[in-house]
Amino acid sequence: MSNSDLHYLDAGALARLIRAREISPVEITSAILDRIARLDPSLHSYALVMRDQAMAQAKAAEQQLLADGPSGPLLGVPIAVKDLYWVAGSPTAAGTTIHRDFVPTEDATAVRRLREAGAIVLGKLQLTEGAFATHHPAIASPVNPWHADHWAGASSSGSGVATAAGLCYGSLGTDTGGSIRFPSAANGLTGIKPTWGRVSRHGVFELGASLDHAGPMARSAADAALLLGIIAGHDPLDPTSLPEARLSLPDAAHDLRGLRIGIDYAWNTEGTDDVIVQALDRAVNTLKELGAEIREVSFPDVRAVVDEWQVNCGAEVAVAHADTFPRLASEYGPALTRLIEIGRETSAMRYQEVLLNRAAFRGKVNKLMSEIDLLIAPVQPFAAPTHDQLSALAQDPDLNARLIQFTAPFNSTGHPSMALPCGFTSAGLPIGFQFVAPHGGEALLCRAGIAFQRVTNWHCAHPSL
Template sequence: MTHSDLHYLDAGAIAHRIRTREVSPVELTRMILERIDRLDTTLHSYARVMREEALAQAAAAERQVLSGEPLGALHGVPIAIKDLYWVEGAPTAAGTTVHRDFVPREDATAVKRLREAGAIVLGKLQLTEGAFATHHPSVTPPVNPWHANHWAGASSSGSGVATAAGLCYASLGTDTGGSIRFPCAANGLTGIKPTWGRVSRHGVFQLGASLDHAGPMARSAADATLLLGIIAGHDPLDPTSLPEAQLSLPDTAHDLRGLTIGIDYAWSTTGADAVIVEALDRALRTLTDLGATLREVKFPHVRTVVDEWETNCGVEVAVAHAQTYPRLAAEYGPALTRLIEIGRETSAMRYQEVLLNRAAFRGQVNKLMSGIDLLIAPVQPFAAPTHEQLGALAQDPELNAQLIQFTAPFNSSGHPSIALPGGFTAGGMPIGLQFVAAHGAEAVLCRAGMAYQHATDWHRARPLD
């Protein structure tokens, strides 16, 4: 491997090279910064590059390597942070103009834990306004590195583009209706939406507090597992974080013997593009080859919870933005304005109906998952939508409901999911699949993701030189 190939190594692999002194953290960080300079004027994945801070961190990391000090799991590895997370001293706009001057005095807990593991923060990654559907009109949206005319994913678009293009080794994203899984599918990445509460949301701007999930995005299941193990765990600063202090995750996995994987073929394929169905069928064959037992299941009816996701999120985002909306309404873009207005206009009785339906659905998914280890489904029914197709989706509530039918239900239920590359379209665009597990069963998800990627190489494809 030449020096120029280092930008596409896994985070775990580059951490090993740093520990063995094959790679200098300073040289590595300079190389990635130079790559950002060269490519991101076109890709627009970064909201802010923290050049001087990153180089200072790299120099400190190098001194620790040379002095023989104990090193963290990501020591000297350059990563990047979705601009929804607080980073001490760095403006954190959350994709908005109303927060453009907000400078946190502390790191978000997840960022702090990555720093404690030795990671170098390169900068803040671009996202949609407030982490909802579209970018603020003043923002240039990130560009999919596989093809500029195709969607880069939803709110964690900058995280997806930067990680796929080798502009960082991994990143943090958030997922309220699919915004880790959509950009992973669009950019050929692996990402984990953990169990709700598994990763602290302290220091993360809210979209919908009870729907928001913080998690890692990476180029492999092994890397996503590595990052999840670092950022997960109880946080007294987040009263909703799960009580478990530590998450036990596998280091490697090569088979799936002993696991039962559920598939509701009718639900997973109805309305799906043929290439999505082909990818699902191919994955099912791989899973059985790995020793898993497949079981046909009946997934709960999802249309109500999908249709009500926007109302649920709207009420919560209206609360989250109460200090700035409607006072600064003129500074908001049309999509986020519409969502906030939905929330402000929803009656208490209607909201209670939504919550009751959501609780019933969560119980139904819990019952289903009690009989299987994993559920497999697509990330989305439409393969690699173009910007033109997305424009049509935005105008058609039925198509929009189809888009989120495989993602939003698991935000409402809080179940963990891992998104994985599952193939390519005829035009060379990535396709995403996902595994879903019971609450708290991230170890099973990570095992399945690593075993699947041990048997396949979709995740090894790269969009650029």
């Protein structure tokens, strides 16, 4: 197999080729770094390419193979991480200019676990400022490889672009209001927002502490499951991490017999573009063919929790930036400034009201999820918007609430969800949908996603570059 055929392989498939010594870690790492050098000047997905460190890791992996030593499941596989994650000795700017000189002395726990599994860290991926809505005005935004005029998908945009463009074999993102699922949908990827606390946030720059979720993005559900299984688990350095030592993922199922999948047709379709509704209908038909039982449900009203997400996040981001805002306010971009100011102006009584409403909503969702195994919903009510449309969204609270109506509720409740591709628009833009599971239900997400992708090929399509 030539190097030109390798960049869109699944991470799991590449790992098997490396273990079989059909390709060397040095060879594949060099090839992907060359591809980054050729394509990323126009895609802007990387904030930092760590060529020397990556090649040193590749040579070490090759020596490990030659010595027939124990090898992890990702030995020699090149990945990349969102520039919120600490990587020891490398700058972590978090999409800002104020942190561009911050160099951590240790890896984030998720990064360390990827390294322990043998992965090669190619570099740090670009994101919106502080992981909020838009990129800092001084930083070039990642470009959607499917169509340069369209959104690349919120804060984990660099992770989405690099993974879709074959500039890494998987990536780490974060999701506070949809930022793993939005770029997964926009770039034709599969991404998992785990249960809150499933993946340690130690060494991950904070946006909204109780809303932030760290998770993987990949080109298939099988790869996303592989990455999640490696990074998940209790971490004594993160007191909010769940107590389970490791996430147990079952063998992939070929069908979905016995699985109860709920759908709220009214919620899914109200204000949702026809192309999204039609793609979701096709996905539901496929799930039926796989043996799943589709149950009509009534999802709790999301309007209050969506409207209050910004207040909730604003208060938390104001705390996260207390050391630098307002002291360095002039160096912040407009969107993050506005969110911090919302938080700083929120009274304690209003914040408590938001938390009580959020708890009540979580209880209603828990009750519904106790009656089904999975919920199916769109990721967003329209395909990736143009940059002009996105500018309007950033300025209009009602439009922004519409954008996050299917994603932010599950940041507020902490339920795990998986976004995966299910079609294309007439303009060739990917369309995604999501499964949502009960707390701790990542194995159900992976089972359903892998089974769906066994009989569909949306995830096998790649942009023309």
